[in-house]
Amino acid sequence: MPNPFVLKLEQCDSLSDDEKRVLESAISRVRVVENDEDIVHEGEHPSESNLLLDGFAARYKIFSNGRRQITAIHVAGDFVDLHSFLLKTMDHGVVALTPCRIAIVPHAALEKITDEYPHLTRLLWLNTLIDGAIHREWLTTMGRLSATAHTAHFICELFMRLKAVGRTDGDTIQLPLTQAELGDTLGLSTVHVNRVLQELRKEGLIRWQGDALTILDWERLVSVGEFTPTYLNLQREHR
Amino acid sequence: MPNPFVLKLEQCDSLSDDEKRVLESAISRVRVVENDEDIVHEGEHPSESNLLLDGFAARYKIFSNGRRQITAIHVAGDFVDLHSFLLKTMDHGVVALTPCRIAIVPHAALEKITDEYPHLTRLLWLNTLIDGAIHREWLTTMGRLSATAHTAHFICELFMRLKAVGRTDGDTIQLPLTQAELGDTLGLSTVHVNRVLQELRKEGLIRWQGDALTILDWERLVSVGEFTPTYLNLQREHR
DNA sequence: CGGAAACTTGAATTACTTCAAGACATGTGG
DNA sequence: CCACATGTCTTGAAGTAATTCAAGTTTCCG
Numbered sequence: 001m002p003n004p005f006v007l008k009l010e011q012c013d014s015l016s017d018d019e020k021r022v023l024e025s026a027i028s029r030v031r032v033v034e035n036d037e038d039i040v041h042e043g044e045h046p047s048e049s050n051l052l053l054d055g056f057a058a059r060y061k062i063f064s065n066g067r068r069q070i071t072a073i074h075v076a077g078d079f080v081d082l083h084s085f086l087l088k089t090m091d092h093g094v095v096a097l098t099p100c101r102i103a104i105v106p107h108a109a110l111e112k113i114t115d116e117y118p119h120l121t122r123l124l125w126l127n128t129l130i131d132g133a134i135h136r137e138w139l140t141t142m143g144r145l146s147a148t149a150h151t152a153h154f155i156c157e158l159f160m161r162l163k164a165v166g167r168t169d170g171d172t173i174q175l176p177l178t179q180a181e182l183g184d185t186l187g188l189s190t191v192h193v194n195r196v197l198q199e200l201r202k203e204g205l206i207r208w209q210g211d212a213l214t215i216l217d218w219e220r221l222v223s224v225g226e227f228t229p230t231y232l233n234l235q236r237e238h239r
Numbered sequence: 240m241p242n243p244f245v246l247k248l249e250q251c252d253s254l255s256d257d258e259k260r261v262l263e264s265a266i267s268r269v270r271v272v273e274n275d276e277d278i279v280h281e282g283e284h285p286s287e288s289n290l291l292l293d294g295f296a297a298r299y300k301i302f303s304n305g306r307r308q309i310t311a312i313h314v315a316g317d318f319v320d321l322h323s324f325l326l327k328t329m330d331h332g333v334v335a336l337t338p339c340r341i342a343i344v345p346h347a348a349l350e351k352i353t354d355e356y357p358h359l360t361r362l363l364w365l366n367t368l369i370d371g372a373i374h375r376e377w378l379t380t381m382g383r384l385s386a387t388a389h390t391a392h393f394i395c396e397l398f399m400r401l402k403a404v405g406r407t408d409g410d411t412i413q414l415p416l417t418q419a420e421l422g423d424t425l426g427l428s429t430v431h432v433n434r435v436l437q438e439l440r441k442e443g444l445i446r447w448q449g450d451a452l453t454i455l456d457w458e459r460l461v462s463v464g465e466f467t468p469t470y471l472n473l474q475r476e477h478r
Numbered sequence: 479c480g481g482a483a484a485c486t487t488g489a490a491t492t493a494c495t496t497c498a499a500g501a502c503a504t505g506t507g508g
Numbered sequence: 509c510c511a512c513a514t515g516t517c518t519t520g521a522a523g524t525a526a527t528t529c530a531a532g533t534t535t536c537c538g
Contacts, residue, residue: 061379063465069379083372086365086478091372091470115357122353125364126325132367133322133330135374140300140308142381143426147526178484187382189527194486210535226302231330239325386494417516428495433518 004077004165005051005103009123011164012130013239019120026109027051033096039080042093046084048106052076055100056176060184061092070185071138072131073097073158073177077165083128085110098176122239133231142187145226150186151196152225155206159215160229175213200224243316243404244290244342248362250403251369252478258359265348266290272335278319281332285323287345291315294339295415299423300331309424310377311370312336312397312416316404322367324349337415361478372470381426384465389425390435391464394445398454399468414452439463 006020015023030053033039039050039057052074059072059080071092074080080094085107114121137157141150155175162173177185183193200206205221207214215221245259254262269292272278278289278296291313298311298319310331313319319333324346353360373396380392394414401412416424422432439445444460446453454460 059375061375063379063383067383069382071375071378083368086361087368087372087472088476088478089469089472089474092375114361118354118357118360121357121360121364122325125360125367128364128371129322129326129367132371132374133326135371135378136298136300136310136331139310139374139377139381139426140302142378143308144302144306179486180484187378190484191486191528192526195526198486230328233326233328235328237327239327418518419516429516430496430518431494434494437518 003103004053004167005079007165008077009127011234011236012126013123013236015120015123019117019123022113022117022120026105026113027103028106028109029104031102031104033100033102035096035099037096039094039096039100039102040084040090042090044084044090045088046081046090046107048104049082049085049110050080050094051082051103051105052078052080053101053103056097056174057094057100058097058181058185059092059094068184069187070181071135073185075158075162075165076167079105079124079127082110082124083131097181119239126233126239130233133233137231141225147186147188147192147196148199149225150188151182151193152200152205152221153227154182154186154225155200155213155215156218156222156225156227157229157232160232160234164232164234171216171218172212172214174211175208176211242342243292243406244318246404247316248366250473250475251365252362252475254359254362258356258362261352261356261359265344265352266342267345267348268343270341270343272339272341274335274338276335278333278335278339278341279323279329281329283323283329284327285320285329285346287343288321288324288349289319289333290321290342290344291317291319292340292342295336295413296333296339297336297420297424298331298333307423308426309420310374312424314397314401314404315406318344318363318366321349321363322370336420358478365472365478369472372472376470380464386425386427386431386435387438388464389427390421390432391439391444391460392466393421393425393464394439394452394454395457395461395464395466396468396471399471399473403471403473410455410457411451411453413450414447415450 006015006023009015040046054076057074057080058070060068060070062068084090141153145153159173162168179193180190183190205217207216245254245262248254279285293315296313296319297309299307299309301307323329380389384392398412401407418432419429422429436447444456446455
């Protein structure tokens with residue numbers, strides 16, 4: 001089974017066999033985290049990072065009053081907390097939205113990579129930069145688009161990201177979020193998410209039954225969401 | 240005059256004299272950018288990055304309909320587009336909000352650093368990770384706080400960041416933003432920003448005249464904005 | 479089959495936007 | 509130094525997008 005993280009890096013630049021081997025050997029073990037369980041807790045000082053091999057996860061922050069905001073949705077191939085290698089203290093939690101298969105990479109192994117493999121280091125760095133680019137895109141869509149456009153944009157993004165790691169099935173992706181979780185992601189109330197989804201369905205843009213979300217009209221969905229994929233950096237360059 | 244970037248890095252970890260020297264020599268030249276001028280344009284493929292020595296700048300995206308969202312406010316010591324070293328294509332513009340003095344660092348110099356100075360590389364990486372942490376915080380405050388709380392939070396953050404690079408004057412900071420620009424930052428309309436500011440003033444939390452913003456009641460401002468500075472990573476650790 | 483979780487609907491409310499106009503600055507050319 | 513233009517701030521009133529509350533329906537799962 002190909003490592004989806006390698007697959008993802010290879011979208012951006014080429015990797016030598018040596019680099020692939022180093023990455024594989026940086027994994028100390030693989031674990032499974034159950035649905036709804038935290039992969040990392042806010043406030044922790046982890047000594048290892050988590051690479052998502054299978055499943056969906058979310059970064060989130062919770063306010064005193066219980067309101068939650070999801071700041072990232074992670075899919076196979078995402079290094080959900082690579083940043084904890086240098087940030088030291090987790091300023092947010094990461095929760096499994098489905099059962100997740102996770103490769104554990106000790107920070108000691110990452111430090112060794114940064115000491116000895118400059119190009120691989122740049123690719124790891126790049127990975128966190130793409131996370132940042134996605135955050136910026138979410139900021140703009142949250143701040144300046146309507147709830148409907150924002151939702152359409154999110155669906156476009158997730159589709160492209162899943163496609164990049166070979167996790168699409170034609171025009172269909174797995175989207176194992178509840179409407180409440182989607183609300184926490186988009187900064188909307190559950191009720192309003194429900195109405196927005198009805199609109200997108202009525203307009204014939206998507207079908208969403210159970211976990212399966214199907215794009216019925218990509219062009220119009222892109223146009224409604226004002227989606228441009230530049231920020232995902234899915235282009236091979238020398239980095 | 241001390242380089243504010245070195246000052247900023249030293250909040251997070253200690254730097255050797257050798258590393259400081261390497262950083263200084265990575266600067267190819269210093270330039271000045273006028274108020275309202277772009278420091279970097281969206282869509283560009285820059286071959287150098289811009290380190291802000293003095294002034295205020297903002298990252299922004301613009302939609303087809305002209306609506307703008309600012310995704311970051313930069314102050315002295317911020318590496319406004321360090322990420323372009325690896326992301327290659329700018330997915331947003333960076334504009335000078337005041338006249339800016341800027342140190343230019345060629346990507347070739349950055350590549351050399353990543354090849355030869357692992358610890359310094361990690362600190363540069365860290366710098367972009369803190370940008371990401373700020374983006375996440377903005378996502379949560381934008382998604383889940385009222386306009387008033389969001390605004391208070393922003394002011395708290397900016398105050399702490401300016402303090403970290405020695406750019407505060409007691410309880411006063413320079414805040415050279417128009418209310419329209421503040422709206423683009425917070426995702427609010429100009430009119431509503433004006434009303435929110437009146438509320439913060441009426442409550443005796445801030446004074447803001449011209450460019451000078453004074454914190455009148457830090458404790459209550461922090462409480463209104465639900466501000467916790469963990470995400471700014473202003474703590475010295477071995478990285 | 480029963481219970482919990484998720485989804486859906488309607489009605490009332492609220493936070494924020496939009497539009498429009500006026501007040502206050504600030505700077506420029508005559 | 510004044511007249512005028514331009515940009516920024518302020519205010520009011522009307523409109524709208526999204527929230528909240530509350531109840532009902534459907535789906536999922538043990």
